[in-house]
Amino acid sequence: MPRKKIYEGSVEYLQILDEKGNVDKELEPQLSNEDLDKMYRFMITTRTFDRKVLSLQRQGRAFTYAPVEGKEASQTGTAYALKKTDRVFPSYRDHGVYLTRGLSLKQMFLMWMGTEEGGRMPEDSGDFPFAIPIASQIPHAVGAAWAAKIQKQDKVCAVYFGDGATSEGDFHEGINFAGVNKAPVVLVCQNNKYAISVPRALQTAAETIAQKALAYGFEGIQVDGNDVLAVYSAMKSAVEKARKGEGPTLIECLTYRFGPHTTSDDPSKYRSKEEEEEWRKKDPVVRFQLYLRSKGIWNEEYEKKVNEEAKQKVEKALEEAESSIKIDPTDIFKYVYAEMPEPLREEMEYLKRIGEEKKEAHGEQNG
Amino acid sequence: MVNKMAKMTLIQAINNALHLEMEKDEKVVVMGEDVGHEGGVFRATVGLQEKFGKERVIDTPLAESGIIGTAIGMAVSGLKPVPEIQFSGFLYYCFNQLVSHAARIRMRTRGRYSVPMVVRSPYGAGIRALEHHSESTEALFVHMAGLKVVIPSGPYNAKGLLLSAIRDPDPVMFLEPMRLYRSVKEDVPEEDYAIPLGQAKVEREGSDLALISWGSMMKETREAADEAKEKDVSVEVIDLQTLWPFDEKTVIKSIEKTGRAIVVHESPRTCSIGSELAARAMDHNFLNLKAPVTRVTGFDIPVPLARYEDFNMPDVFRIMKAIDKVMSF
Numbered sequence: 001m002p003r004k005k006i007y008e009g010s011v012e013y014l015q016i017l018d019e020k021g022n023v024d025k026e027l028e029p030q031l032s033n034e035d036l037d038k039m040y041r042f043m044i045t046t047r048t049f050d051r052k053v054l055s056l057q058r059q060g061r062a063f064t065y066a067p068v069e070g071k072e073a074s075q076t077g078t079a080y081a082l083k084k085t086d087r088v089f090p091s092y093r094d095h096g097v098y099l100t101r102g103l104s105l106k107q108m109f110l111m112w113m114g115t116e117e118g119g120r121m122p123e124d125s126g127d128f129p130f131a132i133p134i135a136s137q138i139p140h141a142v143g144a145a146w147a148a149k150i151q152k153q154d155k156v157c158a159v160y161f162g163d164g165a166t167s168e169g170d171f172h173e174g175i176n177f178a179g180v181n182k183a184p185v186v187l188v189c190q191n192n193k194y195a196i197s198v199p200r201a202l203q204t205a206a207e208t209i210a211q212k213a214l215a216y217g218f219e220g221i222q223v224d225g226n227d228v229l230a231v232y233s234a235m236k237s238a239v240e241k242a243r244k245g246e247g248p249t250l251i252e253c254l255t256y257r258f259g260p261h262t263t264s265d266d267p268s269k270y271r272s273k274e275e276e277e278e279w280r281k282k283d284p285v286v287r288f289q290l291y292l293r294s295k296g297i298w299n300e301e302y303e304k305k306v307n308e309e310a311k312q313k314v315e316k317a318l319e320e321a322e323s324s325i326k327i328d329p330t331d332i333f334k335y336v337y338a339e340m341p342e343p344l345r346e347e348m349e350y351l352k353r354i355g356e357e358k359k360e361a362h363g364e365q366n367g
Numbered sequence: 368m369v370n371k372m373a374k375m376t377l378i379q380a381i382n383n384a385l386h387l388e389m390e391k392d393e394k395v396v397v398m399g400e401d402v403g404h405e406g407g408v409f410r411a412t413v414g415l416q417e418k419f420g421k422e423r424v425i426d427t428p429l430a431e432s433g434i435i436g437t438a439i440g441m442a443v444s445g446l447k448p449v450p451e452i453q454f455s456g457f458l459y460y461c462f463n464q465l466v467s468h469a470a471r472i473r474m475r476t477r478g479r480y481s482v483p484m485v486v487r488s489p490y491g492a493g494i495r496a497l498e499h500h501s502e503s504t505e506a507l508f509v510h511m512a513g514l515k516v517v518i519p520s521g522p523y524n525a526k527g528l529l530l531s532a533i534r535d536p537d538p539v540m541f542l543e544p545m546r547l548y549r550s551v552k553e554d555v556p557e558e559d560y561a562i563p564l565g566q567a568k569v570e571r572e573g574s575d576l577a578l579i580s581w582g583s584m585m586k587e588t589r590e591a592a593d594e595a596k597e598k599d600v601s602v603e604v605i606d607l608q609t610l611w612p613f614d615e616k617t618v619i620k621s622i623e624k625t626g627r628a629i630v631v632h633e634s635p636r637t638c639s640i641g642s643e644l645a646a647r648a649m650d651h652n653f654l655n656l657k658a659p660v661t662r663v664t665g666f667d668i669p670v671p672l673a674r675y676e677d678f679n680m681p682d683v684f685r686i687m688k689a690i691d692k693v694m695s696f
Contacts, residue, residue: 063495063673092497114495114673132499133456134429167428168460195429197405203428269405329678332671343637347666351678358684 009214014234015224019282021290029233033297039080039100039228040292041306043072043285046096048310049105052318053112057263061322063114066093070226070258073284074190075160076100077231078251081239082158087126089141089159093190093257094130097160101127105317106324113321116331126155135165138174138187145178145185145242156242158186158235164195166212167203175250179216182247186238187213189252190225196261197270213250225253226284229291256282329355375555378548380522381411381487384529385449387559389419395533396441398425399434399451408453409489409548431460435486439468442482447533452488455545456499461486469538470513482538485529490518491583491633492680493546495673501545502670503634505582508540509611509643515539515564516610520585522553524608527562535564544583551586567614569621573603576693577621579644580631581607584681588631591686600694610640618644619651626657627693631681636664658696663689 016027031039050069056062068075075096079088082101090097098108103125111118111130119129131137141159148155165171166189178185189209193200206212213220221238223230231253238249256279260267267276292298333340333348340348375383389395397412397419403426406413416424427434431452438448452458465486473481492501508516517532517539519525525543532539567579571592580588585606592602603621607613622628628648630641641662648660663681671679 064497114675116672116675118672132497133460164429167430167433169430169432195400196408197401198426198429202426264408325674327674329675332666332668332675332678336668344667347636347668351666354685354688357688361684 009211011208011210011214011220011222013222013224014230015227016229016233017227017287017291019287021287021294023229023291023294027230027233029229029236031232033295035080036292036295036297039076039232040288040298041310042076042080042096042100043228043288044306045105045310045313046072046075046099047285048307048314049095049099049108052314053109054259054263056318062109062112064262064264065112066262067257067259068093068095070256070279070284071190071192072096073228073231073288074188074225074253074255077228078158078160078186078188078235078253081232081235082156085126085154086156086158086239087128087141087144089128089137089144089157090130091137091160091162091165092130092132093162094160098127101125103127105314106320109318109321110325113325115325115327135161135168135170135174137161138165138170139177142174142178142181142183142185145183146181149181149184149245154243156184156186156239158188158239160188160190162195163189163191163193163200163203163209164198165189166209175213175216175248178248179218182245184242184245185248186235186242187248187250188235189250190255191252192255192257194261194267194270196265199270208252210250210252213248218248218250220250220252222252222254225255226282226287228284228288255284370556370558372554373557374552375522375526376549376552377519377522377525377543378409378411380526380553380555381529381543382413383555383557384526384533385412385415386418388530388533389415389423391559392447392533393423394445394447395449396423396425396446397449397451398427398438400427400429400453402426402451407451409545411487411543412451431457432464435461435464435469438484438486439464439472439482442484442538443472443480447483449485449487449533452486454496454500455488455490455502455504455542458488458502458504465508465514465538466511470511473537474513481536483536485532485535485539485541487529487541487543489545489548490542491544491546492670492676493583495676496545498672501676503632503665505540505542505610506634506639509640513538515612516542517564517608518542518544518582518610519608520544520582520606521547521551522555524562524568524606526555527560528564528608530559531561531564534561539564542582546583547586562608564609565612565614567608567617568606569603569617570606571602571604573601573625575601575625576627576629576690577603577605577618577625578629578631578686578690579605579607579618581610582633584631584633587681587683587686590683591690594683594687595690600690602690607640613640615647619647622648622652622660623655626652626655627696628660629663629686629689629693630660631663631686633665633680635667636662637667639664658693661689661693
């Protein structure tokens with residue numbers, strides 16, 4: 001009568017570049033100096049953009065914002081391993097993903113300025129506007145990957161979400177479809193330890209998030225999410241595997257958001273100062289600098305130049321974004337359907353008329 | 368005995384009601400995302416976990432369908448769960464549990480089981496929030512027969528209605544006007560009081576016109592009534608308070624008296640509570656109507672982003688236009 005072990009799985013952890021700048025030579029990815037320079041610039045531009053939107057939000061020029069500082073390696077490291085023709089399905093904190101994918105800074109500003117034009121993705125991109133409802137983008141990415149497989153297109157999809165998202169039904173349903181259909185998708189979980197205030201331990205009793213992949217029949221790996229080399233390597237293997245038709249991978253990046261969940265949140269209510277300082281020491285940008293210095297790329301002058309250029313680009317894009325904003329009330333009726341139904345047209349006409357009447361009434365009061 | 372009063376915001380009144388009821392009834396449990404340690408993203412549940420412990424004030428995993436599904440399980444097992452869904456757009460995750468189970472367990476079991484649960488969630492636009500945070504979904508829930516739907520319009524009725532909702536034997540959707548969470552303070556009795564569900568409140572009596580609304584739109588409705596008064600139009604102001612089952616009698620009586628009615632709501636126009644009230648007025652008031660029952664509402668579109676939200680929301684100007692129109696008949 002058998003009672004025997006029928007399943008055993010394991011999950012690997014990957015770190016290539018440690019906090020002191022030591023590199024595991026065997027695991028070190030072969031990136032050219034040009035690639036390394038580009039990656040660093042994406043990370044610095046992400047941080048510069050992030051700090052800029054935060055300051056705009058405080059001035060009332062942007063609305064509620066989800067800051068990304070601390071997660072630059074997880075985002076640039078993964079997005080850099082994709083081809084332009086691949087597709088990403090980000091969440092609301094993935095500014096570094098968009099930048100690395102080549103989305104313009106102007107468009108990114110518009111996304112956070114409450115304009116209907118913010119979600120207009122460029123014609124030459126297959127990337128998706130970010131999803132706010134948690135985990136809801138995961139089935140979309142799996143479906144898009146599945147569509148690529150059915151249509152025999154060389155496209156890998158990458159979907160980004162956080163630790164909290166792994167509690168949602170959409171996560172489980174989505175990754176199950178991915179496993180069953182061997183969809184060419186990479187599932188990138190940026191585990192930053194908290195879903196707003198709720199610590200990871202209250203999301204799941206599992207030791208890692210990566211191991212959840214095993215139950216759905218594919219591989220999961222946990223990486224040091226602040227080590228851009230580890231993130232890039234894990235992503236590169238996962239993307240290659242997907243491209244070869246060998247199915248999905250779940251990558252759990254262990255990382256931290258240095259700032260609040262959004263500009264409406266005060267993390268001091270649920271995180272200790274000591275913990276925040278501990279993670280500051282793991283700053284992904286600083287760690288990458290150590291590596292770039294060993295490669296002869298980074299020095300004080302380079303740092304100054306990269307930051308200055310990022311700042312200029314961000315300022316220029318902001319100006320372009322703000323001057324392009326033209327608020328037309330009737331925009332809220334456009335694009336609801338391919339063709340505007342008559343009842344909507346009537347509502348739109350009513351809104352126009354009200355606008356004119358308001359102007360008139362205002363004029364009368366002044367006159 | 369003189370009631371002790373305190374100045375409270377709407378969110379403080381909700382918090383106060385939860386404190387009172389949890390103290391009084393140990394069956395009440397509060398659950399949701401960030402409701403425990405953090406005290407809720409809007410601070411509605413602040414202090415509850417310290418006072419009543421982690422068993423009764425539960426920080427759940429991030430899973431709205433799971434929150435409502437497990438709350439239903441608790442409710443059929445002797446507890447009175449008060450789950451919070453953090454933002455209005457995340458209520459959509461809960462639809463299957465609400466429609467297929469919460470709304471019909473009493474009927475399916477011929478009364479053997481019931482779901483005494485109150486789902487609290489903010490609703491409505493007006494604070495320049497991100498996408499999916501500003502929905503007005505009351506009509507959707509009214510369509511889910513078996514649920515009750517309640518929307519307070521200020522601190523005072525928020526507390527009294529929430530206490531009634533928790534004591535109600537059936538599932539109640541308690542939608543809180545996000546725009547009014549902190550913007551108004553009212554005198555609220557510190558002790559226990561209940562405002563019965565299913566009753567509208569005639570806030571002001573008038574003879575020319577019934578102006579009916581609920582929730583955050585009561586603000587514009589009252590302002591329009593003030594403005595109309597200056598034009599010698601006597602407006603009767605009705606706060607519906609319970610959207611389902613609603614207080615048809617009060618509304619019909621008011622239209623019978625005035626012969627004119629305007630319904631103001633932020634949610635889309637088509638198949639709305641406004642549509643329903645207009646139809647009921649046709650049923651009951653046909654012969655004494657002096658003008659068509661008119662709706663001033665949000666449009667039949669997805670809730671627009673921050674910079675456009677004001678275009679979608681009824682304002683005093685639009686209500687005044689409607690008043691001029693119905694008065695011209």
